[in-house]
Amino acid sequence: MTRGGEIGNVPRAPMTRFTIKVATRKAREAVDLTPAIEAGIHKEGFRTGLCALFVKHTTAALAAGEMGEGTQDDFLEILDKLIPKIRFRHAHDPSHAPDHMISSILGPSMTVPVTDGKLELGTWQSVLLVELNGPREREISVQLFG
Secondary structure (H helix, E strand, O other): OEEOOEEOOEEOOOEEEEEEEEEOOOOOEEEEOHHHHHHHHHHHOOOOEEEEEEEOOOOEEEEEEOOOOOHHHHHHHHHHHHOOOOOOOOOOOHHHHHHHHHHHHHOOEEEEEEEOOEEOOOOOOEEEEEEOOOOOEEEEEEEEEO
């Protein structure tokens, strides 16, 4: 039985959520989500806890990586080389089967600590949306647990 913010005798941590929508512009690209996520964290007044992210698409993924100086282009080229040229059996469109494979390898979700209202990322790290079958509008669900 749940009463007054508790589950049993354990207090429930505060949780809030918001959505980020991104219109990608290329067939393959890495988009830095960090500024949009931190703007949402600031808007919610969230200070300390965990930020859970989930992209709601099977041909896009999330990753922590570096942006700038061509690094994101190198990353995308490496991803293309991960998938061998085979006869894909993807029923509705075999040409984008590799997009599904790459997104499954990278994954649709990640969790990042939040301290003092900021994502706790390394010096060169950003939260990246990896577009594999664009251009499209992508939706990222963000949940903050304090």
